Amino acid sequence: MDTYPTNAKFNSGNLMLNKLLIFIAALLLPATAYSEKVQQxxxxxxxxxxxxxxxxxxxxxxxxxxxxxxxxxxxxxxxxxxxxxxxxxxxxxxxxxxxxxxxxxxxxxxxxxxxxxxxxxxxxxxxxxxxxxxxxxxxxxxxxxxxxxxxxxxxxxxxxxxxxxxxxxxxxxxxxxxxxxxxxxxxxxxxxxxxxxxx
Structure with a gap:
């Protein structure tokens, strides 16, 4: 039985999750940096x-x-x-x-x-x-x-x-x-x- 499609789907899901986490981090980083700058x-x-x-x-x-x-x-x-x-x-x-x-x-x-x-x-x-x-x-x-x-x-x-x-x-x-x-x-x-x- 060929298992590659299943693995491909799993890897694709991980990739999408990683991209989502990176996107969220990119949004939070400027806000955090700005907050620290204001509060300093x-x-x-x-x-x-x-x-x-x-x-x-x-x-x-x-x-x-x-x-x-x-x-x-x-x-x-x-x-x-x-x-x-x-x-x-x-x-x-x-x-x-x-x-x-x-x-x-x-x-x-x-x-x-x-x-x-x-x-x-x-x-x-x-x-x-x-x-x-x-x-x-x-x-x-x-x-x-x-x-x-x-x-x-x-x-x-x-x-x-x-x-x-x-x-x-x-x-x-x-x-x-x-x-x-x-x-x-x-x-x-x-x-x-x-x-x-x-x-």
Whole structure:
């Protein structure tokens, strides 16, 4: 009895099964690679300080801002149209001695006495990676300078977290339009909670 047709049918079935598995694997591989790329977090360093931070998913490092003091800025990625939203703006900076006055409580007290602001959340003590910090949320009117020389006013919400490390005061903050505050609250929390010091 000739058994070749039976074997041929069996081999053909295996071949089809292998092709199907390869096809499925080809579909899954790009999705997995893309997922890993999206979820992979990068570390950013605050120049001339021992501070580093993990960039939260959905934010990018903004290198277009220059300051004379240690500071790093983060923004949303570019839109499909090619432009980048100015707000929300996230940043971490080391305050100079004139700004910090060497005392977080004094700095917060000065801010709360500012008549041009309204407090959303009273200053409260929290812990950032083992370090004591003070969290403060307020709203203030900001004046924008337009390219045509005119000025515009808008209320902005500021979420600031102050902490001290080796006699230096740092602030991790978000500046955003009030109506979008809740939408991006988790971003500032992720950013500030990932702060660490190398020494």
């Amino acid at each position: 977090k990068k570390e950013a360093f605050l120049k001339d300080t021992p501070l580093s931070v993990m960039i939260p998913a959905g934010l990018i490092l903004d290198t277009s801002v220059y300051t004379s003091y240690p500071a790093i800025f983060f923004s949303l990625p570019k839109e499909k149209e090619g432009y980048t939203q100015v707000y929300p703006r996230f940043n971490i900076e080391q305050l100079n001695h004139n700004e910090g006055m060497g005392n977080i409580k004094k700095l917060i007290r000065q801010k709360t006495h500012n008549l041009n602001m309204s407090i959303i959340e009273q200053p409260s003590e929290i812990i950032i990676n083992g370090n004591k910090a003070t969290e403060f949320v307020y709203q203030a009117e900001v004046i924008f300078d337009a390219a045509n020389g005119t000025a515009a006013r808008s209320f902005m919400t500021f979420h600031e977290i102050f902490f001290e490390y080796k006699s230096h005061i740092y602030v991790c903050s978000m500046e955003i339009y009030p109506k979008k505050y809740k939408k991006y609250l988790s971003k500032i929390e992720d950013l500030c909670n990932s702060i660490k010091f190398t020494n």
